[in-house]
Amino acid sequence: MTYTGRTLGIGLMNGEPFAFYLLCSRSFPKRKAIFKGRAVYIENMTETDNPYVSYPVVRLLDDYAVVTNGLQTDFIAQTLEWESPRKALVHVLDALDYERDSYSTPRIAGIVEHGNGKGWLGFAGRDEFWVKSLELKDGKAFVTATYNLSFAELDFPAFESAEELAEKAIELPFEKKVLAIGVAAEKKGWGLAVSP
Numbered sequence: 001m002t003y004t005g006r007t008l009g010i011g012l013m014n015g016e017p018f019a020f021y022l023l024c025s026r027s028f029p030k031r032k033a034i035f036k037g038r039a040v041y042i043e044n045m046t047e048t049d050n051p052y053v054s055y056p057v058v059r060l061l062d063d064y065a066v067v068t069n070g071l072q073t074d075f076i077a078q079t080l081e082w083e084s085p086r087k088a089l090v091h092v093l094d095a096l097d098y099e100r101d102s103y104s105t106p107r108i109a110g111i112v113e114h115g116n117g118k119g120w121l122g123f124a125g126r127d128e129f130w131v132k133s134l135e136l137k138d139g140k141a142f143v144t145a146t147y148n149l150s151f152a153e154l155d156f157p158a159f160e161s162a163e164e165l166a167e168k169a170i171e172l173p174f175e176k177k178v179l180a181i182g183v184a185a186e187k188k189g190w191g192l193a194v195s196p
Ligand SMILES: NC(=O)c1ncn([C@@H]2O[C@H](COP(=O)(O)O)[C@@H](O)[C@H]2O)c1NC=O
Pocket: 005, 006, 023, 024, 025, 026, 027, 028, 042, 050, 052, 053, 069, 070, 099, 101, 102, 103, 105, 106, 146
């Protein structure tokens, strides 16, 4: 197994878009996900002055769901009010850039659109920067992660709800898994769940 750190994916299941966030962590395994309305936050439970380990992780809009590994979540969601998903990722990831920690941890982000088979992924690392507009494929997920992965396409197991999606995500074969969040488009709005 590979240590990928924070890992996120976007895909399509039974014609509906989904996104997942898999929080893997060696250094800060005590975290929890807090749901507040149409947002989810990661809260670190141990004493630290590290500014990168508690943050908004998901924000749901009528048309889009945004998932990232840092404070860029809220900036991207706000930018979607007037820019395309691609431009929102380019502008916000370029502005904030990678994290200034001892690993130069990349900022990663994913966006899916309600009622649409398109998705977007972005990656801002010290030596690598990209934004991809992707045609999502049923039963597959496009994935990016902070370490040792860059970009990959995975077969994603079938699920029927955001709860099941989060359960499938926490079963993915990556190291040091802490929790997984599932975001699945429903007929009206988005389903949201965490596992465990
Ligand atoms: N978003 C997160 O949950 C998160 N967790 C840890 N980091 C950063 O990544 C560094 C390495 O963490 P780890 O050893 O858990 O992979 C941490 O010192 C911190 O600066 C994070 N920053 C970005 O992924």
